[in-house]
Amino acid sequence: xxxxxxxxxxxxxxxxxxxxxxxxxxxxxxxxxxxxxxxxxxxxxxxxxxxxxxxxxxxxxxxxxxxxxxxxxxxxxxxxxxxxxxxxxxxxxxxxxxxxxxxxxxxxxxxxxxxxxxxxxxxxxxxxxxxxxxxxxxxxxxx
Amino acid sequence: xxxxxxxxxxxxxxxxxxxxxxxxxxxxxxxxxxxxxxxxxxxxxxxxxxxxxxxxxxxxxxxxxxxxxxxxxxxxxxxxxxxxxxxxxxxxxxxxxxxxxxxxxxxxxxxxxxxxxxxxxxxxxxxxxxxxxxxxxxxxxxxxxxxxxxxxxxxxxxxxxxxxxxxxxxxxxxxxxxxxxxxxxxxxxxxxxxxxxxxxxxxxxxxxxxxxxxxxxxxxxxxxxxxxxxxxxxxxxxxxxxxxxxxxxxxxxxxxxxxxxxxxxxxxxxxxxxxxxxxxxxxxxxxxxxxxxxxxxxxxxxxxxxxxxxxxxxxxxxxxxxxxxxxxxxxxxxxxxxxxxxxxxxxxxxxxxxxxxxxxxxxxxxxxxxxxxxxxxxxxxxxxxxxxxxxxxxxxxxxxxxxxxxxxxxxxxxxxxxxxxxxxxxxxxxxxxxxxxxxxxxxxxxxxxxxxxxxxxxxxxxxxxxxxxxxxxxxxxxxxxxxxxxxxxxxxxxxxxxxxxxxxxxxxxxxxxxxxxxxxxxxxxxxxxxxxxxxxxxxxxxxxxxxxxxxxxxxxxxxxxxxxxxxxxxx
Numbered sequence: 001x002x003x004x005x006x007x008x009x010x011x012x013x014x015x016x017x018x019x020x021x022x023x024x025x026x027x028x029x030x031x032x033x034x035x036x037x038x039x040x041x042x043x044x045x046x047x048x049x050x051x052x053x054x055x056x057x058x059x060x061x062x063x064x065x066x067x068x069x070x071x072x073x074x075x076x077x078x079x080x081x082x083x084x085x086x087x088x089x090x091x092x093x094x095x096x097x098x099x100x101x102x103x104x105x106x107x108x109x110x111x112x113x114x115x116x117x118x119x120x121x122x123x124x125x126x127x128x129x130x131x132x133x134x135x136x137x138x139x140x141x142x143x
Numbered sequence: 144x145x146x147x148x149x150x151x152x153x154x155x156x157x158x159x160x161x162x163x164x165x166x167x168x169x170x171x172x173x174x175x176x177x178x179x180x181x182x183x184x185x186x187x188x189x190x191x192x193x194x195x196x197x198x199x200x201x202x203x204x205x206x207x208x209x210x211x212x213x214x215x216x217x218x219x220x221x222x223x224x225x226x227x228x229x230x231x232x233x234x235x236x237x238x239x240x241x242x243x244x245x246x247x248x249x250x251x252x253x254x255x256x257x258x259x260x261x262x263x264x265x266x267x268x269x270x271x272x273x274x275x276x277x278x279x280x281x282x283x284x285x286x287x288x289x290x291x292x293x294x295x296x297x298x299x300x301x302x303x304x305x306x307x308x309x310x311x312x313x314x315x316x317x318x319x320x321x322x323x324x325x326x327x328x329x330x331x332x333x334x335x336x337x338x339x340x341x342x343x344x345x346x347x348x349x350x351x352x353x354x355x356x357x358x359x360x361x362x363x364x365x366x367x368x369x370x371x372x373x374x375x376x377x378x379x380x381x382x383x384x385x386x387x388x389x390x391x392x393x394x395x396x397x398x399x400x401x402x403x404x405x406x407x408x409x410x411x412x413x414x415x416x417x418x419x420x421x422x423x424x425x426x427x428x429x430x431x432x433x434x435x436x437x438x439x440x441x442x443x444x445x446x447x448x449x450x451x452x453x454x455x456x457x458x459x460x461x462x463x464x465x466x467x468x469x470x471x472x473x474x475x476x477x478x479x480x481x482x483x484x485x486x487x488x489x490x491x492x493x494x495x496x497x498x499x500x501x502x503x504x505x506x507x508x509x510x511x512x513x514x515x516x517x518x519x520x521x522x523x524x525x526x527x528x529x530x531x532x533x534x535x536x537x538x539x540x541x542x543x544x545x546x547x548x549x550x551x552x553x554x555x556x557x558x559x560x561x562x563x564x565x566x567x568x569x570x571x572x573x574x575x576x577x578x579x580x581x582x583x584x585x586x587x588x589x590x591x592x593x594x595x596x597x598x599x600x601x602x603x604x605x606x607x608x609x610x611x612x613x614x615x616x617x618x619x620x621x622x623x624x625x626x627x628x629x630x631x632x633x634x635x636x637x638x639x640x641x642x643x644x645x646x647x648x649x650x651x652x653x654x655x656x657x658x659x660x661x662x663x664x665x666x667x668x669x670x671x672x673x674x675x676x677x678x679x680x681x682x683x684x685x686x687x688x689x690x691x692x693x694x695x696x697x698x699x700x701x702x703x704x705x706x707x708x709x710x711x712x713x714x
């Protein structure tokens with residue numbers, strides 16, 4: 001299985017740094033950015049990113065806005081919302097907008113990994129189906 | 144606070160006194176005036192009327208008697224005119240004329256007699272043997288001899304039987320005779336006795352000396368009669384009305400009228416009590432009603448202000464409590480916001496700390512550190528940091544959920560829908576715990592105006608509690624809704640489980656905040672107390688019945704408005 005390519009988005013730098021290290025130790029390829037805008041730029045540059053873990057509460061462009069933008073521009077990318085307790089509703093709203101799942105801070109690292117894996121799996125299946133469909137289409141065309 | 148309390152008491156006191164005074168003045172003044180005027184006018188009119196009535200009766204009777212007397216006198220005078228022609232046979236003359244009179248007037252004339260100058264009755268016709276009776280010494284004779292005619296007072300006479308005499312002087316052949324006739328006293332008496340008014344009203348005749356001229360049933364006090372003999376106060380053809388008092392203190396009215404033909408006075412006497420009994424009855428009734436009215440006014444004047452003031456003071460107290468609650472909830476909201484802020488701010492650093500500890504844990508797994516002497520200690524410390532971090536998380540979560548604003552927007556809510564929604568929310572958890580939720584929701588229950596999210600909270604709390612207690616055993620939760628038969632205009636939600644029940648000691652405390660039977664850290668003890676608060680706020684009530692080993696039943700009553708019920712009926 002390919003290494004999972006993950007994008008972490010959180011304005012809390014120490015948290016982000018540590019969790020990046022921990023996830024990398026668990027054999028994930030992690031990119032970390034500190035705002036919604038950076039996240040969108042990173043996704044633009046690095047098309048191999050599969051899952052975004054997105055903090056709900058951020059200065060500037062907040063989690064929901066970022067989510068909408070991501071889903072708009074990179075519909076196949078899965079998003080996991082990361083939230084404090086106070087913003088659970090926002091996270092649920094995020095799920096309605098297409099987020100894969102949500103997690104409450106402080107989160108258990110294994111739980112996070114599980115969810116990320118789930119998201120990646122979903123994404124890969126999704127992509128597989130699309131590929132299959134394309135193949136079918138192309139073969140059909142040839143025939 | 145003390146100051147305002149006494150101030151308020153004084154204010155209530157003044158208020159109640161003002162209301163009392165107002166009621167008293169406004170009610171008493173018109174009532175007194177009306178009753179006074181009415182009673183006074185009625186008295187005046189009624190007294191006048193009674194006086195007029197009695198006076199008229201007396202006058203009429205005295206006229207009757209006058210007429211009677213003058214007619215009888217006329218009869219005798221007419222008879223006397225015929226004597227001239229029958230001078231030779233006086234006996235026959237008397238016989239003939241008595242017969243004529245008797246046939247004409249019945250028993251009125253008892254006898255006829257002729258008396259010569261010496262006072263000897265030389266001719267007589269009648270039932271008594273009075274021929275040659277000597278009247279020369281009789282009073283009436285002495286008076287009659289000087290006058291053309293004379294009507295005597297009533298006297299016993301020679302016969303010892305009361306009677307009176309009409310005597311007419313007859314002049315024949317130059318010598319004077321007197322034709323006399325005895326008038327039947329009974330026939331005359333009945334004329335007077337016919338006057339009867341009330342129980343004590345009676346009439347009699349007295350002569351100028353105050354001697355009774357009629358028979359009366361009641362003994363007439365001499366002094367009374369004497370007091371009436373002052374002739375100066377009588378006028379011709381007029382009756383005189385007077386109120387007098389007899390020796391024993393009885394008051395009576397006395398109406399007198401002079402007779403024209405004879406020096407007699409017609410007297411009518413009636414006890415004052417009797418004459419005015421109707422008036423006094425009316426007055427008594429008026430007085431009773433007046434007193435009752437006064438009592439009613441007084442009781443109203445003293446109780447109404449008290450109850451009004453009581454209402455006002457309870458309203459004041461309520462509003463005070465309400466104000467306090469508003470302040471309190473304002474404070475709570477502020478604290479809540481503060482707590483939410485703090486919780487959120489603490490949450491991030493704690494998250495970082497836990498992550499860092501996790502990172503150290505990750506690093507410890509690397510091989511070169513495996514041989515470290517204190518590896519176990521490190522691991523234990525990290526686990527501890529992790530545990531404590533989670534504890535912090537728990538605390539901040541609780542703080543946040545306590546502070547979270549519930550959406551208390553009021554809406555028309557169909558309770559059944561809310562319950563169905565909450566049941567489906569918990570269905571998965573229930574299935575996982577082997578709990579079956581049965582619902583029996585009455586379709587006919589009306590919409591209620593409450594906050595839907597608050598009702599959700601209540602229902603969900605109760606269902607969660609039910610599922611929690613039956614976690615191990617499994618069981619059934621039955622939820623019913625219907626329009627309450629006990630409480631008017633209420634609908635009732637009952638939620639029954641067949642779990643372990645609640646011990647009697649705890650039953651009183653389950654709605655207390657922070658009371659919980661769950662393990663430490665599992666429950667906050669706030670669920671039921673929040674439910675209680677919410678339902679109280681809706682104007683409803685919640686109660687609980689529980690039997691250990693059998694189950695627990697919560698019932699919630701929530702009031703609805705009639706109009707809403709009607710509206711839904713119509714739809």
